[in-house]
Amino acid sequence: MLDKKYLFPEDAVRLIFKHITQRSLSSEIVPIEEAYSRVTAEDIISPEDLPGFNRSTVDGFAVKASDTFGAKESSPAYLKIKADIPMGAIPDFSLSNGEAASIATGGMLPEGADAVVMVEHVNTVSDDLIEVLKAVSPGENVIFLDEDAKKGETIIKAGHRLKPQDIGALAGLGIKDVKVIRKPVISIILTGDEIMPHTEKVTPGKVRDVNSFTLAGLCYENGAIPLKMGIIKDDYNEIKKAVTKAYELSDIVLITGGTSAGTKDLTAKIINEIGLPGVLFHGASIKPGKPIIGGVCNGKPVFGLPGHPVAVYICFELFVKPVINYVFGLTDKNFKKTVKAKMSRSIHSQAGRQDFIRVYLEEHNGEIWATPLLSKSGLIMSLVKAHGIVHIPSELLGILEGEEVFVEIID
Amino acid sequence: MLDKKYLFPEDAVRLIFKHITQRSLSSEIVPIEEAYSRVTAEDIISPEDLPGFNRSTVDGFAVKASDTFGAKESSPAYLKIKADIPMGAIPDFSLSNGEAASIATGGMLPEGADAVVMVEHVNTVSDDLIEVLKAVSPGENVIFLDEDAKKGETIIKAGHRLKPQDIGALAGLGIKDVKVIRKPVISIILTGDEIMPHTEKVTPGKVRDVNSFTLAGLCYENGAIPLKMGIIKDDYNEIKKAVTKAYELSDIVLITGGTSAGTKDLTAKIINEIGLPGVLFHGASIKPGKPIIGGVCNGKPVFGLPGHPVAVYICFELFVKPVINYVFGLTDKNFKKTVKAKMSRSIHSQAGRQDFIRVYLEEHNGEIWATPLLSKSGLIMSLVKAHGIVHIPSELLGILEGEEVFVEIID
Structure with a gap:
């Protein structure tokens, strides 16, 4: 209804960046393994x-390139074999004009040599004479000293x-x-009187914890350590206690559930109480995931994620992941990897809102077709069945059947 | 020279599949965590x-949808509030016509209700009366019993x-x-008299081990366990001993180095001696990576990888990864994720050969441009600097400047 006052994810994330420190995590020294x-x-x-010497990249004969100029099968260049360079040894001689030395891949070129003729382009005439059947240019088949680094x-x-x-x-x-x-620690708080541990039998009216498992896996995938804080009752004091503890123990706090009308004020109130500036945005112009709360408490990001499994996934990708990369101080350019596909049916969207459509991919006659899984965002299986996500930008009203889309693969 | 008798990677891999068993690895039971x-x-x-009951996906009022038909702001439907459904509780009543019950997201619908009106579309008139300002259709804002699974x-x-x-x-x-x-164990044997451990100071003519570190990381990324067998001298007996041991201890054996003219016959000979059928192909129509050896010894894949760092990477992606997925029995469709870019300069290729060009990506005015890193395949830094790989199919003679390409991102 009121989408216009909501932020888009990229603006919401920028707002969080303003209140946290980039590359805020400490470092540690680890063996490269x-x-x-x-x-x-x-x-x-x-x-x-690197390398620390001129190195052959092929098996063959180290030569002075100029000695081979003009050489071809019909008029080979004749060179005297001066020596054989054993692998891993330093040649104790230098090449003069008209000389060659046999060398293996990785071997060190002798002084005076500036190229290597591949063994395939050489005929051995006698123990100490070769015919070079193809010219090489200076530097050919050689990695020079410090050429790599x-x-x-x-x-x-x-x-x-x-x-x-x-x-x-x-x-x-x-x-x-x-x-x-250091790997950031991300605490995961589940709120909701209806949530039960996955190890328990559910009674009517209850559901098992799905989100802490999805979120923990997403934390691992993004190089973070998930810290599960358990399932907390929909009670101000209980949630406050859990968030306070999570705030102390972790670098980023995720609270799921409690963002819909019924309890959203509770989560927002607590984020405002934990530290300044508190809640920065409440709701975003996206579907699914609209009720997300984003805040910062004294430099630590705290998110109130929606309770629906699909919305949780989308909100992690759009809001939490960029924040993780920011505290890491990641400078790698992030090129979106996609699969080009055609939509198998039209889907419409609301202007002014970014839609994220789960799609199933199928290949027909070499073309990839994307079929939207237009189920409710509370259905976890729709995410299990999806191969990827199609993003409908806010300025579009939808995508027509047969239109080309770029699918972001979920993996 | 003799590219025509060499196989393309996809055919070479199929040849290996013929001699190994799909999903050959045993299984184990692990907690979902x-x-x-x-x-x-x-x-x-x-x-x-899943769910085990009809569940609200919003905060609002459970209703009979038919009671709201035609409702709008100018002529709301009036419903009597029968009860409040606490979260996680089983409603002990059923709805009759003209009745509603307040419900939170995740709450269980009472008997008789088939939809939920969002709280935003309701005005509370008194303690027991609401105005519904917008009609709902049956099933709206509800996930029905077993709708998920x-x-x-x-x-x-x-x-x-x-x-x-x-x-x-x-x-x-x-x-x-x-x-x-079970995670497959992949043994990594390095051969070459010039290779030294990374912990040692190199003397001229020697280079440090690069490949075992690249290969170990690629094993991890593909869900396998690398088993480093150390650096083995270019000696028949030493290599034979190492390969025999690796064959016993692992599911896939990788031997790097020793595939160029100088020592390639040694590696091929040993693969043929370890088990049947032995070497299946020796060389492939690719660049880099042409001297690859692929074989199977009594059902276990054994590869002789080239020694050049870039060739090792490409060969792992083209040959080893599909074999890992095959022994895993992976059935997931593999959609190639790419980034669309334009080539910043022309590159030519040889017909009949598949070329894999490392590229660096840059964004200019919203367009992504790919610049080939046309350095020698022995240069490890060219792979460090590359964002991705452009595949030139065997039927093309190259790619022109400004032409569109799909870059496979390295990550």
Whole structure:
């Protein structure tokens, strides 16, 4: 009804950023073996040149490139084999004009050599003579000293999430430990008299906890540590006690349930009491997830998430994830990975509101079709069945059947 | 030179599949709290109806929808408040025509009610009378009994990698444990006289181990357990001993280095000796990664990966990952997530060969541009700097500047 006074997620998140400190978490030093997916706390500087010598990238013969100029099968260049360079050894000679030395992939070029002819392009004439059947240019099949990384060069920036190949590069440079940002602790408070632990039999009128499991998994996926605070009764004192404790123990507080008309004032009131400035926005122009509450208490983000499982997921992605990345101080550019698909049926949306439609994907004749799962946001199975989410921007009134969309894959 | 006799990755992988057993790994039972990202070993059947009762999805008043037909602000429907339904309680009454009961989100509908009017669409006239300002249709704002999941229904198939919301759904159904596929153990053998541990100072002619760190991270990302077998000298007996041990201890064996002309015959010979059928392909029509060896020894996949860091990464993605997914018995459809970009410069490719170009992405005026990092495949930093990979199919001779490409993001 009153969507116009509500913020869009990107503006709401910016409002939170204004009241918290970027890269606010402390750091710790871990061995590189344990640093996969961790976020760097400082720029990493190359401690040495990589490689530390001119290195062959193929099996063949180290040569002076100029000795091979014009060489072809019909008129090969003839070179004298001066030596064989054993793998991992330092050649104790230098090449003169007209000379070659056999070398394996990874081997060190002798002084005087500036290229390597691949073994496939060589005929061995005798024990000490080869025919080169193809010319090489200077630098061909060679990685020169410091071509990969230069001593003192910044190789990885602060705020980068370390990928397998980054760790490989650190190992290659002899870096044994790396300073990373501590994993943020995210507390999860469930409110609601009707919520029961998943281990218990439900009685009519009750439902089991779904959200703490979804949220814990999303925390793991985003490099955070979930801290489950249990199921709290819809009671001011109980919730206040739980939020106070969560605020002390964690870096970000998530409260689910308690954001609908019935109890929303309770959650908002408590967020306002815990610290300043308190609630920053109450509701956002999105569907699902409209009743979200976002606030900051003395520098710590506190969210009141809706109770519906689908809304919880969407709100985590739109609000909590950017805040996690902000406290991490993540500087990696975030390119949205999508799958191009066509809508299998028209869906309409409300202008002025961003809609997030769960879709199921199917391939027909090489084309991918997205079918909206237009069920109620309280249905957890609709998220289990969905392959991805289609975002309908606020200025559109919907998407027509057959129209092309970019689906953000859930994984 | 001889690309025509080499297989494309998809055909090479199919050849391996013919000689191994799908979902060959044993299973184990784990609590759902530990099942994030694990692969299900069997179909999961809903043990009960979810929800187990008709449930309100909003705060408001449970009604008979027919009592509200035609209601609008100018001519509201008047209903008598029969009762207040406490959260988590079973209503001990049923609604008659003209009656309503106040209900909170998640509350259980009383007998006779088939819809809920949102509190925003109601005026309270007196303690026991409301005006309904907007009609509701039957089922509106209600999740009916078993609408989410029906008892006996397959909710998650075998071979599915469990996402946070899947675990949430299992919790919601009261499922405490889940049977998942054991994580495959992948042994990593490094060969090469020039390779040194990352903890040691390199002497000229030597380089530190990069690949075991990249490969270990890729194993983790794909749900497998890496088993590092150390650095083995380029010696038949030493490599044979290491491969024999790795074959006994692991589900998939990776040998890096030793696939170029100099030592490739050694690796292939040993794979042929360890078990049948042995080497299935030697080389593939790709760049980088051409010298890859793929084989199966008595049902266990064994790969000889090239030694170049970039080639190792590409070969893992193209050959090892599909094999991991196959032994897991993964049935999830794999939709390729990409970022649409324009090439900032032309690159050419060789017909008959699939090229994998590392690219750097930049955004200019809302458009994403991909710049090829056309460095040598031995340069690990080119992979660190790359945001993604552009695949040039074998039938193309290249991509022109300004042409649209779909970049597979590395993350």
